[in-house]
Amino acid sequence: MTYNSSKILLTKNKSLKDYIKENFGIIILRMLTWIVVLIFLFIIVIIFYNGSDVITWRFLLNPPSGDPQKDGIGIAIIGTLAVSFLMILLAVPIGILSAIYIVEYAENDRLKKIIRISINNLAGVPSIVFGLFGLGFFVLVVGKNIDTALSTGLLFGKPSLLWASATLAILVLPTIIVSTMESLERIPAEQRNAAYGLGASKWQVIRKIVFPQARPGILTGVILAISRGAGEAAPVLFLGCAFFLPHLPLTYLNVGFFSIPIINPAEQFMFLAYNVFNLATQSPNPEITLPYQYGTVLILISLVLIFNITAVIFRYKFRKILDEVTTF
Amino acid sequence: MNKNINSPYNKKISVKSVLLEKAVKYFFMLNGYVTLFLILLIFIFLLNEAMHGLNTITLGEFFFHKHQSAVSSSYVYQWYPTSSEPRYSLVPLIIGSLLTAIPATIISSVFGIAIGIYLSEIANPKLREILKPFIELFSSIPTVVLGFLLLTIGITIIGDIFHPASRLNAFLASIGLSLIIIPTITTLTEDALRSIPNDIRLAAYSLGANKWQTITKIILPAAINGASASIILGLGRAIGETMIVLMATGNAGEITINIFKSVRTMTATIAAEMGEVSQSSPHYYALFFIGFSLFVITFILNLIADLIISKMKLHLKKYDI
Amino acid sequence: MNFNAIIILFLFFIACSPNQKKRETIIVKGSDTMVNLTRLWAEKYMENKPNISIQINGGGSGTGIASLLNGTANIANISRELKTNEIEKANRLNIIPTKHIVALDAIAVIVNPENKVDSLTIKQLRDIFSGKITNWKFVGGIDKEISLFGRENSSGTYEFMKEYVLHDKTKNVFYDFAPSTQVLQGTSALTESIRKDKHAVGYGSLGYFAKKRGVKILKIVNEQTGYSINLMKNKNIDYSVIWSGKYPLSRYLYCYTNGESNNESNEFIRFITSKAGQKIVMEMEYIPLTAIN
Numbered sequence: 001m002t003y004n005s006s007k008i009l010l011t012k013n014k015s016l017k018d019y020i021k022e023n024f025g026i027i028i029l030r031m032l033t034w035i036v037v038l039i040f041l042f043i044i045v046i047i048f049y050n051g052s053d054v055i056t057w058r059f060l061l062n063p064p065s066g067d068p069q070k071d072g073i074g075i076a077i078i079g080t081l082a083v084s085f086l087m088i089l090l091a092v093p094i095g096i097l098s099a100i101y102i103v104e105y106a107e108n109d110r111l112k113k114i115i116r117i118s119i120n121n122l123a124g125v126p127s128i129v130f131g132l133f134g135l136g137f138f139v140l141v142v143g144k145n146i147d148t149a150l151s152t153g154l155l156f157g158k159p160s161l162l163w164a165s166a167t168l169a170i171l172v173l174p175t176i177i178v179s180t181m182e183s184l185e186r187i188p189a190e191q192r193n194a195a196y197g198l199g200a201s202k203w204q205v206i207r208k209i210v211f212p213q214a215r216p217g218i219l220t221g222v223i224l225a226i227s228r229g230a231g232e233a234a235p236v237l238f239l240g241c242a243f244f245l246p247h248l249p250l251t252y253l254n255v256g257f258f259s260i261p262i263i264n265p266a267e268q269f270m271f272l273a274y275n276v277f278n279l280a281t282q283s284p285n286p287e288i289t290l291p292y293q294y295g296t297v298l299i300l301i302s303l304v305l306i307f308n309i310t311a312v313i314f315r316y317k318f319r320k321i322l323d324e325v326t327t328f
Numbered sequence: 329m330n331k332n333i334n335s336p337y338n339k340k341i342s343v344k345s346v347l348l349e350k351a352v353k354y355f356f357m358l359n360g361y362v363t364l365f366l367i368l369l370i371f372i373f374l375l376n377e378a379m380h381g382l383n384t385i386t387l388g389e390f391f392f393h394k395h396q397s398a399v400s401s402s403y404v405y406q407w408y409p410t411s412s413e414p415r416y417s418l419v420p421l422i423i424g425s426l427l428t429a430i431p432a433t434i435i436s437s438v439f440g441i442a443i444g445i446y447l448s449e450i451a452n453p454k455l456r457e458i459l460k461p462f463i464e465l466f467s468s469i470p471t472v473v474l475g476f477l478l479l480t481i482g483i484t485i486i487g488d489i490f491h492p493a494s495r496l497n498a499f500l501a502s503i504g505l506s507l508i509i510i511p512t513i514t515t516l517t518e519d520a521l522r523s524i525p526n527d528i529r530l531a532a533y534s535l536g537a538n539k540w541q542t543i544t545k546i547i548l549p550a551a552i553n554g555a556s557a558s559i560i561l562g563l564g565r566a567i568g569e570t571m572i573v574l575m576a577t578g579n580a581g582e583i584t585i586n587i588f589k590s591v592r593t594m595t596a597t598i599a600a601e602m603g604e605v606s607q608s609s610p611h612y613y614a615l616f617f618i619g620f621s622l623f624v625i626t627f628i629l630n631l632i633a634d635l636i637i638s639k640m641k642l643h644l645k646k647y648d649i
Numbered sequence: 650m651n652f653n654a655i656i657i658l659f660l661f662f663i664a665c666s667p668n669q670k671k672r673e674t675i676i677v678k679g680s681d682t683m684v685n686l687t688r689l690w691a692e693k694y695m696e697n698k699p700n701i702s703i704q705i706n707g708g709g710s711g712t713g714i715a716s717l718l719n720g721t722a723n724i725a726n727i728s729r730e731l732k733t734n735e736i737e738k739a740n741r742l743n744i745i746p747t748k749h750i751v752a753l754d755a756i757a758v759i760v761n762p763e764n765k766v767d768s769l770t771i772k773q774l775r776d777i778f779s780g781k782i783t784n785w786k787f788v789g790g791i792d793k794e795i796s797l798f799g800r801e802n803s804s805g806t807y808e809f810m811k812e813y814v815l816h817d818k819t820k821n822v823f824y825d826f827a828p829s830t831q832v833l834q835g836t837s838a839l840t841e842s843i844r845k846d847k848h849a850v851g852y853g854s855l856g857y858f859a860k861k862r863g864v865k866i867l868k869i870v871n872e873q874t875g876y877s878i879n880l881m882k883n884k885n886i887d888y889s890v891i892w893s894g895k896y897p898l899s900r901y902l903y904c905y906t907n908g909e910s911n912n913e914s915n916e917f918i919r920f921i922t923s924k925a926g927q928k929i930v931m932e933m934e935y936i937p938l939t940a941i942n
Contacts, residue, residue, distance in 0.1 A: 022540035026450055032442035033451075036510055037459065040466050043477060043507075066688045094362050101360025105353055117634055118364040124561070124630040125370065125623060126568025128595045132602065132619040137373050140607065158721040170366055177363065201345065203352045224468075231470025234570035234595075238602050244688050244705035246695055247672060268676070268704055273472045277571065280476045281835035282681060282707060290480070297473050308468045312461050404828075412823045420828070479838065487845065494796060494831055495846050578831035579801065590831040600801045600832070604711035606718075606738075 044301075051298030054291045060299070063246050064270070068288055073296055075245050079161075079269040080303070083236075084226045086165035086265060087172065092222055095176030102177075103184040104206055123174035131235040134167030135159065139239070155266050159240035161249070162265035167235050172225035179224060179315075183217020184210060186322050216318040220311045227307035231300065233273035240267075241274040243282070272300040371623065378620035381613030390418050390617065407581045407597065409611040416614050418621070420581045424591035427498040428573055429566035431587055432505035437559050439506070440513025444555070447514070448521035449543055460518070467511035474504045475575035482576070492588035496578030499587045504572040509562035516561065520554020520640065521547060553640035557633040564629035568622060570595040594618050673913050678706040679713020679726030681835060682754065682806060682854050683902055686933045687726060693929060694920050701913060709801070710808065717905055718742055723914045725905040728754065729808050749904045749918045752927070753936035755855040755891050756809055756898040757880060759840075759864045761847045766790045768868035768877040771897060774814050777850060780827025785848060798839050798851035799830040806836075809900055810852055840864060856934040859886055869897055891936050902935070 062072020106112045143156035143163065156162070187210055195205045249267030253260045263269075276296055283289045394403035395415045405419035443463065447456050478500055486492065486500050524547060532542040548555075578590030579600060598615050605612040677687055684707040691703035706712070706722075713725035714735055731739075731746055739746050758774060760766060766789055769777070776782040777795060786792040800807045807826075815824040833839045836853040843849040844863035858864055859881070868877040878896050880887060890896045904921070906914050920926050927937040 018538060018541075022538045025540045025544070029442045029446040029450060032439050033446045033459070036439050036443060037462065039507070040462070043469075043474075046477070046481065047473075064688075065692060066685060067692075094359055097356055097359035098362050101356035105356050106360060115360065115364055117631070118367045120634055121627055121630045122363050122367050124564050124568070124626050125367075126570065126595060126626055128568070128570040128598050129370070129374070129619045129623050132598060132616060133370050133373060135602070136377060136616065137369075141373075154720045158719070173363065173366070201349055203349050227468050231468070231472070233470065233472040234574075234599060237599055241706075242704050243684050243707045244691070245702075246691065246704070247702045249704075268706070273470050276470075276472045276476055277575070278707070280479055280575065281833070281838045282684065283835075283837045286837050286841060293476065293480075297476055300470060301473055304468055304470060305465065308465055312465070406828060408825055408828075411825050479841075483845070493794075495842050495849075496831055496833070578833070580829050580831045582828035590829070592832070603708040604715075604801075606711075606715050 047294060047298050047301055050291065051294035051296075054295035055298065059292070059295060064244055068285075068292060071289075071292060073272065073275065073299060075248055076270040076272045076275045076296075077299065077303075078248060078263070079245075080230050080272045080300075082263045083161060083165050083168065083269060083271060084230050086161065087168040087229050088222060088226060090166055091169035091173050091176055091225060095173050095221070095225075096180050096218060098173075099177045099180035099184060100206060100211075103181050104202070104210065119174050119177055122170070123178075127171060127232055127234040128237075130167050130171050131237055131239065133170075134163055134235060135238050138163040138166055158266075159238060159268070160266045161240060161263065161269040164236045164239040164241070164269070164271075165265070167239060168229040168232060171232065171235060172229045175225045175228055176218075176221045179221030180214065180218045183214040183220070183318065186217070186319070187213050188322075213322075216314055216321070220315045220318065223307050223311040223314065227304045227311070230307070231273050231304045233271070233277050236271055236274060240269060241271045242268040243278055245270050272296065272303070276300060371627075374616060374620040374623055377613055377616035380608075381610065381617040383613075384610040385416050385614055385617075389416050390614075393417060405583060407592065409601070409614060414610065416610075418594070418618065420583045421592055421594045421597055421618065423583055423585075424498070424577070424581075425567050425573075425593040425595070427585070427587055427591050428501045428505060428577060428593055429563055430502075431499060432502035432509060432566045433559060433563045435502065436506035436509040436513055436562055437555075440510045440558065440562070441517050441555050443510070443514045444517025444521060445543060445548070448518045449539070449547065460515075463511050463514055465511075467508060467515075469508070471504075471508060471569060471571040472575075474507060475571045478504045478572065478576040490588060493586060494578050494580070494588065494590040496576055496590055497588045498577055498591045501573045501576040501593075502566075502587070504576055505566045505569055508569065508572070509565055512565060513555075513558040513562050516558030517551065517555045520551040520558075523554075524550050553636050553643070557636040557640070560629050560633040560636070564626045564633070567629075568595060568626050570599050574599050594622055598622075672700050672702040675701065675703045675724065675913050675917055676706070676716075676722045677703060677724045677726060677904075678708060678716040678722040679724075680710045680728040680902070681707045682728045682856075683726040686752070686856070686902075686930065686935060689929050689933060690917075690921050690926060693925065694917055701917075703917065713905070717746060717907060718744060723906065724918070727903045727905055728806065728900065729812070730901075730903065731905065745908045746905045747908055749906065749922070750901050750938065751904050751918065751921045752902045752930045753891060753938060754900055754902050755880060755896055755936060756806060756813075756852055756900070757855040757858050758850065758852050758867045758869070758898070759843055759858050760850050760867060761843055762863065762865045763847050764790060764850075764865065766867070767865075768870050770870040770872050771814060772872060774869075775817065775824060778810065778826055778830070778852075779815055779824035780829060793848045796846055796849045797827055797830040798842055798846075798849055799826055799832055800836070800839065800853070801832050806853055809898075813898055813900075854935070855880060855886065859934045860884075871895075871897070886934065886936070888936055888940065892939075899936070 059072050060077065061074040062070060063075050064073070065071045102112060102115055106115070139157060139159055143158065146156040147154060191209055192205055195209045200208070245268065249264045249269060250261045251264035253262055276293070279289060279293045279296060283293070395406050405417040406415040407417055407420050408415040447460055451459065482500055482503060483495060486503070487495055490499070492499065528546060528550065529542055532546045537545065573593045574596040577593060577596060579592045579596055580590035581592040584591065598618055602615055605615060684705055687705050691705060695701055695703060710727045710729060713722065713727050714731065716722035717725040718739055736746060758769065766785060769788060773782065773788050777788070778797060782788060783795055784792060785795055811823065815826065817824065833842060836857045839851045839853055840857060840861055843851050858866055866880055868879045870877045878890055880890065880896060891899045904918050906918070909915060922938070924941060927941055930937045931941060
């Protein structure tokens with residue numbers, strides 16, 4: 001979308017002053033852009049440069065330790081994945097159903113508008129407020145009441161992986177809803193109408209026509225949500241993040257003869273983003289542990305960026321497929 | 329568009345399937361309202377806890393009461409909930425939040441809008457295809473990582489250049505904040521610019537305007553709403569951000585307008601003190617009151633941005649022929 | 650579908666974990682001063698006890714007490730004694746906080762090595778940290794503004810300074826920390842800041858500073874006798890001034906449990922107070938309860 005043709009037409013009438021003015025402004029814009037791009041590149045390079053030396057299998061798999069030679073982030077990585085997994089499990093079904101309702105069912109425009117506003121605002125709530133809400137509502141109200149009702153002692157009424165995931169699920173819900181809505185809206189109306197014409201009911205259209213096509217778009221939202229949730233430290237600060245866990249918090253599900261170990265959602269967990277915060281502020285020997293801090297940051301940022309880039313590629317492909325469908 | 333299309337076979341549909349349709353619809357509806365429900369729930373819950381706080385600490389105490397300074401005879405606003413005579417003034421915290429958020433918003437507006445214009449009007453399409461996702465990728469960098477980098481690298485750079493009054497200061501935090509807001513402002517500005525129909529640009533060129541004139545006189549005024557909405561959203565994000573300010577501001581609760589001094593923000597106060605308070609104490613509810621205030625502030629900012637954007641969309645519709 | 654892949658990956662991670670036995674868990678919460686020490690204790694203890702899993706949380710002494718009261722911790726690490734109102738509160742909840750002294754800690758006041766000031770009295774410290782003295786020239790230094798560094802109010806060190814330095818015992822007045830104090834999360838962040846700020850002063854556990862280059866530990870002058878008490882002798886910690894009680898800014902570190910009920914917790918604490926446990930205290934540059942060897 002450059003307008004070279006117009007430039008040629010007009011160059012002759014331009015005064016030198018105008019010429020300088022035009023180029024000066026454009027050069028400034030270009031400069032500002034590249035400054036930011038370079039800062040961003042600098043950040044990535046410096047993390048990779050300083051962090052890559054300590055990345056070994058031992059560092060990735062070992063449990064944490066005070067001894068830098070034995071220290072590892074295995075439990076923090078698994079904790080982060082477990083929180084993300086549970087968060088997705090809670091947020092995705094609700095998010096998808098919600099988006100389908102807004103796009104496919106809701107008819108009242110004013111209502112639609114109110115829901116849209118509430119989505120935007122939920123996305124704008126400060127993450128620390130989610131943390132407050134998670135502690136005050138989930139742990140102290142919901143959890144405590146479940147404990148009293150089921151007389152389970154102190155099982156739900158304490159900060160734990162479950163409540164951290166639930167809090168993060170609310171945090172990422174708007175991400176999932178928005179990208180699901182976007183992918184639903186991209187499906188051409190002709191396809192729906194054709195299905196209706198063949199006698200399909202609304203539910204059938206959603207199930208057979210709309211949803212299968214929107215799936216890659218929805219998956220994009222899910223991946224974006226993981227990358228958002230895995231990096232948030234503020235909401236989980238008081239929701240069961242541990243400084244040091246020597247073992248995975250496991251519990252065993254008995255299925256017939258098998259005893260399947262699963263991560264206990266009622267326990268404390270380790271979280272990479274919280275680890276970064278702890279290491280940066282709590283480490284007894286900053287000179288020695290600095291490379292390990294960079295290593296942890298590197299793993300966290302790789303996790304987030306890999307998910308994010310995957311989502312971007314997915315979205316790109318999804319749009320391309322739909323463009324082909326609509327053009328033929 | 330496709331809501332009320334009746335299939336010719338409607339009559340043959342059994343009662344069972346009609347019921348299914350109804351059930352499915354209501355099930356979806358239940359989920360459709362979930363965000364509305366959640367935002368109301370959060371609001372009511374925070375309001376309730378904040379009201380508990382107001383039982384023991386008055387609004388006057390939160391906003392207007394000054395206390396005598398321990399070291400001089402002057403009266404100052406103080407946040408000091410753990411003192412033997414607790415003081416709960418939010419004034420230093422609000423000033424702290426603004427002192428980090430406003431410089432961050434100014435910095436990121438300059439850069440964000442410049443990048444938005446550059447990507448939409450100047451950069452060639454191939455470059456844009458690379459740069460835009462790259463910059464957007466940055467909004468996903470965990471803020472704790474930026475906080476870490478500010479503590480390890482940023483602090484030295486800023487210290488060497490500006491020789492600030494405190495090593496950890498509001499300006500350091502606002503650098504970090506602007507890095508996370510720039511992508512937001514860039515994206516929204518670029519979207520606003522790109523939604524302006526090409527005919528307008530072509531018309532300007534044919535009247536003899538050069539590219540710079542077209543940008544400053546024609547395109548920017550048309551996109552000013554989008555840009556201002558993005559700035560407001562950015563401000564909301566800056567006020568609500570926690571980890572960067574917790575790690576980089578130094579958290580001193582002193583009232584100052586020097587951005588090179590240490591400040592304490594609302595978010596950092598919650599993060600630093602929530603772990604320590606005992607439940608149902610005035611301090612606990614005071615923190616919820618801060619949370620409630622943050623919620624209200626960001627809610628209003630988001631609402632304004634929302635209104636501006638929807639107005640802009642209406643406005644742009646006029647261009648469609 | 651793609652979700653299956655995620656689930657399989659997740660199960661894979663779980664299957665990878667080699668632990669198959671059910672473990673007894675001890676949850677320790679509390680003082681940030683003690684987290685690194687406790688981690689080392691826990692690691693050494695678990696070497697011989699594979700069926701014990703010790704989880705450690707920081708967050709400050711206040712967090713520790715709160716967790717002991719609401720039952721989310723077995724051991725609360727606290728770097729001060731419980732206040733009477735806290736004990737009353739516990740008793741109302743049918744919890745008997747039982748005190749175990751586990752180590753000694755000395756609070757060191759530190760400055761940048763380029764600072765000319767070597768020693769301060771408690772009164773001078775009080776005036777500096779409460780903001781009455783704002784320039785180094787009033788305490789024998791150069792004409793530069795003092796930059797104050799401190800800890801957040803959930804840390805035990807903060808409470809200790811409030812009680813021992815900011816409390817004017819003769820007048821029985823509690824001063825507050827100056828609002829200009831820069832509050833840092835954790836002692837290591839504080840060390841870093843003081844190393845880089847020539848006019849800074851801060852405080853924290855001796856354990857953190859003893860072998861750190863780039864910070865100078867101040868001598869504390871006894872106001873009555875005029876002697877200045879040095880914590881360091883030939884670059885090593887001089888334990889005798891702390892054990893004898895000459896150094897005014899030292900304190901005990903405590904582990905609180907609920908009664909004597911939980912055997913695992915008590916056994917862990919017995920290990921801590923044993924010779925092996927106290928050796929770890931020395932390794933971490935805290936002060937053992939008695940002389941070892």
